[in-house]
Amino acid sequence: MTSLAVTMKGQVTLKRDLLQHLGIKPGERIDFDKLPGGELRVKAAKPVGTIDSFIGRHASKVKKPMRIEEMNEIAASGWAGEE
Template structure:
């Protein structure tokens, strides 16, 4: 069992081992459910949906242009190199 300290602002920081146990990383979300008896349940929020939800999300944002695989690879390489 872990013991956490509440700050003056009423905040609690979960330690790294607890976050790893939940499988969450910076930017991820967790949910807290209040249970009877002053207990809470902490869970990692997992994205829901289907792969088809991503289809068409760029529609109208490409100005009608198509990119070749080579163009895409170049843009990706520039992004990894910090040029974009």
């Protein structure tokens, strides 16, 4: 078990090996779930896409009219955080 110190501001810094275990990279977010008995569950937050990033990422790929299946595939990959 890893022990971490709490700063005067109430902050805790997770060590690199813990972040790697969670699959967290700089700039990504972490979710905490409160459990009974004063425990927390820590997990990597799922990426949340925006419509702007979706449009910007795929605007240059549109060369001809697309079928609905192609649009659905692009939408699914955009919201899943894939590039």
